Amino acid sequence: MFKIFVTRKIPDVGIQFLRGKKYDIAVSPYDRVLTRREIIKYAKGVDALLCLLTDKIDGEVMDGIGTRLKIIANYAVGVDNIDLEAAKKRGIIITNTPGVLTEAVAEHTIALLFAVTKRIAEADRFARAGKFKGWEPMLFLGSGITGKTLGIVGLGRIGGEVAKRMRDGFNVKIIYYDLTRNEEMEKALGIEYFSLETLLRTADFVSIHVPLLPSTKHLISEKELSLMKSSAYLINTSRGPVIDEKALVEALKKKIIRGAALDVFEFEPKFSPGLAKLNNVVLTPHIASATDETRGKMSELAAQNIIDVFSGGKPKNLVV
Ligand code: GLV
Ligand code: GLV
Secondary structure, eight states, X not given: OOEEEESSOOOHHHHHHHHTTTOEEEEOSSSSOOOHHHHHHHHTTOSEEEEOTTSOBOHHXXXXXXXXXXXXXXSSSOOTTBOHXXXXXXXXXXXXXXXXXXXXXXXHHXXXXXXXXXXXXXXXXXXXXXXXOSOOTTTTOOOOOTTOEEEEESOSHHHHHHHHHHHHHHOOEEEEEOSSOOHHHHHHHTOEEOOHHHHHHHOSEEEEOOOOOTTTTTSBOHHHHHHSOTTOEEEEOSOGGGBOHHHHHHHHHTTSSSEEEESOOTBTTBOOTTGGGOSSEEEOOSOTTOOHHHHHHHHHHHHHXXXXXXXXXXXXXXXX
């Protein structure tokens, strides 16, 4: 019988789906991130590992689990927590959960853009602290959105969805940068390709949608921040290390840019010193895909990828 280990409780639909196939499935007894040792201990000898983006899975962990391991189904679209080369070398299949979280992450990106420009979190803290003494002409002035320019860095599924919604809903002009131009999407969305440098100089809002790779680590650092308009905002719902967070804290302190809204952090779950003290930043704890709808579908998709492999087929969401 095929054995599966799930590193943490996830929405039940995927688990039920696997149980229905009569596999031997075990879920972590703890509701927390497992250590490497615990993953190896509990997953020893399994055929499939269903893991989270908070689990670092490298060659050593793969070897510790053993040679029966056929598939690592990541419960995430990003796969930067897994050593893909090590998996390839060992003939282990890696899958992710793309598509089903595109809308949720696009929605959260837009929510962050609104939150930071309208100063929602800061104003909420002010109101709750009993500081509201009546309407004032200059109280919490923020930035308008309609008609401005949004720079998308990384025009994949999520970047494209943010672009479409902002263009259609708020008459926002969309420009983008990506490693490769996507002329089909440019035409479909009516958007323009810019170099990263020109995008940063031009955009009123910059939103990051690239995967974390060695080439995208610190893609936005001191130099890039200094190119941005002092009235501009930076949004990140991709992966924390894409931004040099220390440089961002400095840029926010010195008002090099006007604000930032982040769902992901370079040293997650920790914040760089000073970040959480700033008022011109909105912080959410890596929850962009956290809707009832999306997390259920991610669970189903991760399970389906395992079932596909166990049935001898090609999984729907093959990464390597
Ligand atoms: C969330 O960050 C994901 O990659 O699914
Ligand atoms: C991720 O799903 C992306 O392609 O944006």
